[in-house]
Amino acid sequence: MKRALLIIAVAAVLLIWILLRPPSADNHDGTSSLRPAPGFTLTDLSGNKLSLADYRGKVVLLDFWATWCAPCKEEIPHFIDMQNHYGAQGLQVVGISMDDDEKPVREFQQQFKMNYPIALGTTQLADQYGGAFGLPITFVIDREGRIVSRHIGQTKPEVFEAEIQKLLQR
Amino acid sequence: MRSCLCIHTVLVLILLGVLTTPMHAADSTNMKTIAPEELVRTLTASKGTKPLLFHVGSHMLYVQAHIPGSEYLGAGATPQGVQNLAKRVATLRKNTAIILYCGCCPWNHCPNVNPAYDTLVRLGFTNVKVLYLAQNFGVDWVTRGYPTARGE
Numbered sequence: 001m002k003r004a005l006l007i008i009a010v011a012a013v014l015l016i017w018i019l020l021r022p023p024s025a026d027n028h029d030g031t032s033s034l035r036p037a038p039g040f041t042l043t044d045l046s047g048n049k050l051s052l053a054d055y056r057g058k059v060v061l062l063d064f065w066a067t068w069c070a071p072c073k074e075e076i077p078h079f080i081d082m083q084n085h086y087g088a089q090g091l092q093v094v095g096i097s098m099d100d101d102e103k104p105v106r107e108f109q110q111q112f113k114m115n116y117p118i119a120l121g122t123t124q125l126a127d128q129y130g131g132a133f134g135l136p137i138t139f140v141i142d143r144e145g146r147i148v149s150r151h152i153g154q155t156k157p158e159v160f161e162a163e164i165q166k167l168l169q170r
Numbered sequence: 171m172r173s174c175l176c177i178h179t180v181l182v183l184i185l186l187g188v189l190t191t192p193m194h195a196a197d198s199t200n201m202k203t204i205a206p207e208e209l210v211r212t213l214t215a216s217k218g219t220k221p222l223l224f225h226v227g228s229h230m231l232y233v234q235a236h237i238p239g240s241e242y243l244g245a246g247a248t249p250q251g252v253q254n255l256a257k258r259v260a261t262l263r264k265n266t267a268i269i270l271y272c273g274c275c276p277w278n279h280c281p282n283v284n285p286a287y288d289t290l291v292r293l294g295f296t297n298v299k300v301l302y303l304a305q306n307f308g309v310d311w312v313t314r315g316y317p318t319a320r321g322e
Contacts, residue, residue, distance in 0.1 A: 066228065068247060070279040100229045100245075123233050133235050134273055134306020153276065153305060 034146040037062070037139065038128035042096075042119035045106055050094070050119045052145070058092045059167045060141040061160065064121060064132045066097055067104040071154035072136040076112055078157035082164065083116045089168045090143065096121040098132055142167050201287045203302040204269060210316050213237075219267060221299075224258070226251060226286040227272030227307075235312050237271065238319040246272065246286030255289055267297045273307025 037060070041051040052060070063079060065072035076095075083093045095118035097105045102120055109118055126132040129139065130150075138151040140163050149163060204212075213220060223240035225232050232242045243258055244251030259268070268290060272282040283300045290298045303310040312318055 066230075066274070068228065068245065068281055069275045070281070071275055098228065098230045121230070123230065126230075126234055131234055131308060131312065133231060133308030133312050134303075135275060152309065 034142075034148065037141045037145050037147050038125075040125050040128070042121075042125070044117040044119045045102070045109060046117070048117070050117050052094070052141075055092045055094070055141075056145050057143050058090045059086075059143055059164055060139075061091065061093045061164065062096065062129075062139040062141060063093065064096045064098055064126065064129070064135055064137040066099045066135050067108045068099070069135040073108075075136060075138075075154060075157075076114065078160070080112065080115055082157070082160065086164055086168060091164055091168065092116065095119075096125065098126065098135060140164065140167070143170060201283065202299045204299040205302055206310055206314065206316060209237075209269065209301055213239075213317070221267035221269045221297075222262075223269050223271065224255065224286070225272070226255065226270050226282045227274045227280075231274055231307065233321060235307065235318040235320060237311070238317050240271070242322075243286075246270070246282035246284070246289075251282070252285060252289050255286055256293065259290065259293060259295065262295075264294045265297050266295065267299075268295060269299050269301055271301035271303065271307070273301070273303040273311065275306060277302065277304050 037052060039052050041049060041053075044050040052062075061079065061082065063072075063075070065076070067073070079093045079095075082091060093116040095114065095116060097118055098121045099105050105118065105120065108114075121132070129137070134152075136151075136154060138155065138160070139147050140149045140151075140160070142148050148167065151159070212218065220239075223237050225236055225240050225242045226244070226246035228245060229242060236242070241258070243254040246252065246255070259266070262268075270283055270286050270290070272280050272286075274280060274282065280303075287298060287300055
């Protein structure tokens with residue numbers, strides 16, 4: 001009887017671990033050296049200038065995404081929440097859409113009520129950041145404008161939050 | 171005791187089910203796939219007919235990096251992409267070796283390869299495969315050092 005219960009307990013723990021383990025795409029490259037984030041100036045969907053240099057002094061979450069990218073779309077509501085929650089403390093989320101056309105991006109922005117600036121990316125910008133050969137790719141940039149981490153693939157919001165909280169305290 | 175054993179059996183079965191769930195979740199239409207390393211071998215082999223390579227993903231990603239010799243036909247998830255594909259293969263023999271690829275997102279999230287593959291099957295093509303890129307083209311092709319080209 002005891003043995004059966006023990007087996008059940010072990011199986012249950014194993015099952016819970018398997019179901020809750022991070023997805024394989026949750027790839028956190030914590031070893032990125034602190035190189036300066038390449039500067040850029042684009043025009044956002046509202047027609048305003050979007051320059052990374054303007055956010056010096058803030059922690060920036062720079063998200064390369066696209067409307068055809070399902071994992072990107074799953075991350076975006078979390079980015080909206082983070083902007084709401086940490087914006088006053090100095091977080092700025094910036095979205096760089098790698099869509100080929102602006103129309104779906106604009107529709108998506110309105111549908112999801114995105115509360116941070118979005119601009120269409122370019123291949124040159126992607127190159128500067130090491131290439132965006134698959135999405136999402138998200139960079140966390142500190143207040144000094146240095147890349148602290150690069151996340152390839154869908155990443156758990158708590159991973160971003162932990163990094164952001166730490167950087168906001170500096 | 172009997173109920174314990176029943177619970178035990180159910181849990182073990184669930185566990186086995188989880189462990190044996192196939193990773194190729196996008197294979198809902200039984201797409202034939204080819205692994206990146208196998209495609210590289212095929213492309214670099216001195217002998218044998220080379221397959222036609224069609225990129226059916228985002229143009230922005232294609233411009234940044236694509237497999238040399240591959241043609242961009244538009245996103246397979248769009249009517250324009252499907253139309254381009256159908257037009258491109260209109261004069262080909264039905265047994266032409268064709269490899270489709272995208273790599274925009276993780277395999278089970280890619281919106282493009284399924285419709286493109288289905289289009290070719292519907293048109294009667296019998297030798298079509300999809301390049302299996304588990305994570306994306308960057309992780310599974312570019313960073314592995316496989317050949318790439320840039321531009322249009």
